[in-house]
Amino acid sequence: xxxxxxxxxxxxxxxxxxxxxxxxxxxxxxxxxxxxxxxxxxxxxxxxxxxxxxxxxxxxxxxxxxxxxxxxxxxxxxxxxxxxxxxxxxxxxxxxxxxxxxxxxxxxxxxxxxxxxxxxxxxxxxxxxxxxxxxxxxxxxxxxxxxxxxxxxxxxxxxxxxxxxxxxxxxxxxxxxxxxxxxxxxxxxxxxxxxxxxxxxxxxxxxxxxxxxxxxxxxxxxxxxxxxxxxxxxxxxxxxxxxxxxxxxxxxxxxxxxxxxxxxxxxxxxxxxxxxxxxxxxxxxxxxxxxxxxxxxxxxxxxxxxxxxxxxxxxxxxxxxxxxxxxxxxxxxxxxxxxxxxxxxxxxxxxxxxxxxxxxxxxxxxxxxxxxxxxxxxxxxxxxxxxxxxxxxxxxxxxxxxxxxxxxxxxxxxxxxxxxxxxxxxxxxxxxxxxxxxxxxxxxxxxxxxxxxxxxxxxxxxxxxxxxxxxxxxxxxxxxxxxxxxxxxxxxxxxxxxxxxxxxxxxxxxxxxxxxxxxxxxxxxxxxxxxxxxxxxxxxxxxxxxxxxxxxxxxxxxxxxxxxxxxxxxxxxxxxxxxxxxxxxxxxxxxxxxxxx
Numbered sequence: 001x002x003x004x005x006x007x008x009x010x011x012x013x014x015x016x017x018x019x020x021x022x023x024x025x026x027x028x029x030x031x032x033x034x035x036x037x038x039x040x041x042x043x044x045x046x047x048x049x050x051x052x053x054x055x056x057x058x059x060x061x062x063x064x065x066x067x068x069x070x071x072x073x074x075x076x077x078x079x080x081x082x083x084x085x086x087x088x089x090x091x092x093x094x095x096x097x098x099x100x101x102x103x104x105x106x107x108x109x110x111x112x113x114x115x116x117x118x119x120x121x122x123x124x125x126x127x128x129x130x131x132x133x134x135x136x137x138x139x140x141x142x143x144x145x146x147x148x149x150x151x152x153x154x155x156x157x158x159x160x161x162x163x164x165x166x167x168x169x170x171x172x173x174x175x176x177x178x179x180x181x182x183x184x185x186x187x188x189x190x191x192x193x194x195x196x197x198x199x200x201x202x203x204x205x206x207x208x209x210x211x212x213x214x215x216x217x218x219x220x221x222x223x224x225x226x227x228x229x230x231x232x233x234x235x236x237x238x239x240x241x242x243x244x245x246x247x248x249x250x251x252x253x254x255x256x257x258x259x260x261x262x263x264x265x266x267x268x269x270x271x272x273x274x275x276x277x278x279x280x281x282x283x284x285x286x287x288x289x290x291x292x293x294x295x296x297x298x299x300x301x302x303x304x305x306x307x308x309x310x311x312x313x314x315x316x317x318x319x320x321x322x323x324x325x326x327x328x329x330x331x332x333x334x335x336x337x338x339x340x341x342x343x344x345x346x347x348x349x350x351x352x353x354x355x356x357x358x359x360x361x362x363x364x365x366x367x368x369x370x371x372x373x374x375x376x377x378x379x380x381x382x383x384x385x386x387x388x389x390x391x392x393x394x395x396x397x398x399x400x401x402x403x404x405x406x407x408x409x410x411x412x413x414x415x416x417x418x419x420x421x422x423x424x425x426x427x428x429x430x431x432x433x434x435x436x437x438x439x440x441x442x443x444x445x446x447x448x449x450x451x452x453x454x455x456x457x458x459x460x461x462x463x464x465x466x467x468x469x470x471x472x473x474x475x476x477x478x479x480x481x482x483x484x485x486x487x488x489x490x491x492x493x494x495x496x497x498x499x500x501x502x503x504x505x506x507x508x509x510x511x512x513x514x515x516x517x518x519x520x521x522x523x524x525x526x527x528x529x530x531x532x533x534x535x536x537x538x539x540x541x542x543x544x545x546x547x548x549x550x551x552x553x554x555x556x557x558x559x560x561x562x563x564x565x566x567x568x569x570x571x572x573x574x575x576x577x578x579x580x581x582x583x584x585x586x587x588x589x590x591x592x593x594x595x596x597x
Contacts, residue, residue: 035110038328098130106139124148132243142327152238161491225562248278259305290360306407348540362589380579390572393556449589463568464489485534
């Protein structure tokens with residue numbers, strides 16, 4: 001391998017981005033191999049020289065791919081690393097940068113003229129926006145977005161309208177830290193910025209001001225209940241769901257990779273369904289239909305992984321190599337995933353295969369919340385109420401904490417030879433909460449797909465906060481967390497176009513409007529319906545295990561309502577209705593896993 005450091009790439013608006021160009025060399029001479037080679041591009045805000053584990057988050061050169069015949073280009077996003085300009089999360093200008101970088105990369109020395117995109121998280125989202133903007137005749141042929149969002153507001157910035165302020169601050173701190181580290185790494189590797197005034201600690205100060213000037217006001221506005229605490233124009237540039245149709249129209253091949261414990265847990269299946277629908281001429285926001293045409297250039301691989309992960313030992317570079325060999329080198333023998341949707345459930349070593357999402361084999365099953373604390377397939381005849389007092393904090397969910405710290409703790413410990421299990425037992429969280437548990441399943445069953453919780457409840461305040469956890473309970477009582485969802489009561493209005501419904505009108509996957517105009521106070525003392533989106537999962541329940549739903553009013557320290565909501569929530573007392581004509585229930589998809597092997 002050889003590398004050219006900080007190659008200047010002028011953009012059409014005059015801003016200069018800087019790239020590392022890694023290329024295959026002749027082992028005998030060290031000279032650049034003649035090629036021609038496809039080019040893989042990664043555009044990162046975390047620094048093109050970021051150290052582990054940030055290198056996995058930010059990209060980094062892939063010797064496995066380069067030495068097998070690929071040129072790799074790693075570019076600092078404008079306003080980060082060694083690139084000029086002002087930083088902004090995504091947006092039209094950053095998308096334009098991606099298009100121009102693709103065209104530039106296709107003309108590099110020894111390049112074949114074909115380009116692919118790769119990378120995780122921010123880098124994956126960038127891929128989706130770029131693939132949508134390149135047009136049908138672009139050199140861009142294939143992308144490999146790992147852990148990418150579909151709707152940043154609903155995926156990560158909030159959950160059911162409740163801000164993930166802790167996560168927003170964490171992202172800001174990571175950006176700032178990496179943009180302090182990277183100028184030092186540039187100097188140590190001899191690849192420093194060619195203009196001394198912009199390198200070294202001058203760059204540190206400049207980048208620090210840029211990041212503080214962006215994330216500081218954002219966090220303050222969310223915390224104060226400003227416009228960014230609601231869905232609206234600020235978040236529009238962070239919604240890949242709106243450009244999925246353009247990706248399909250451009251004919252770009254897409255292999256999505258996601259995780260059931262990822263920060264963008266809900267996004268990967270929705271991106272897959274949206275892309276397949278777009279390729280079939282259907283609404284990108286609708287659920288897929290059984291038997292609809294499937295585009296083989298669109299695939300999804302999901303597993304029980306956090307955002308930063310070793311992917312359970314799956315060789316991700318090898319999967320990328322096969323994907324890019326097929327689409328960029330016309331290798332018909334490259335072994336691609338043999339199903340459009342391939343996933344490994346939580347609690348199982350087996351890979352399962354499917355075509356559509358949601359899975360046609362999954363039966364959405366109503367489980368009613370009972371006065372006895374059971375989740376039952378029939379509702380209690382008599383109406384009863386379970387009382388819960390609002391709490392802003394309580395026991396910490398290890399899975400939730402690890403999910404929203406991007407899995408960095410378990411990844412770092414794993415790299416050093418240790419192992420952390422944040423999903424081992426959730427019983428501490430259940431103390432003082434409302435819990436509902438099924439009978440033991442007599443035979444193994446798979447929970448797979450979108451999950452919804454419909455609550456009928458009264459609140460004593462003008463705001464309410466509902467947090468729901470779904471666990472797998474073993475015969476010995478260990479309660480392993482699977483997934484969760486939340487809803488701020490004022491955000492309860494549904495978007496009928498983007499919510500998913502069963503033929504009888506039952507809400508299968510709620511999509512809340514969450515705009516300031518659509519949000520309305522809760523009317524104290526009035527029975528109100530709340531539809532919670534519990535993030536989708538795939539989990540294997542062994543015989544003798546049970547499902548448990550835990551309902552509480554906090555997920556500390558992840559969910560932090562804005563100050564106006566906190567004031568409205570204070571002192572709240574909730575009465576959750578069980579049984580009767582308006583019985584609260586969980587809608588969970590159950591499937592015989594043998595039909596998917």
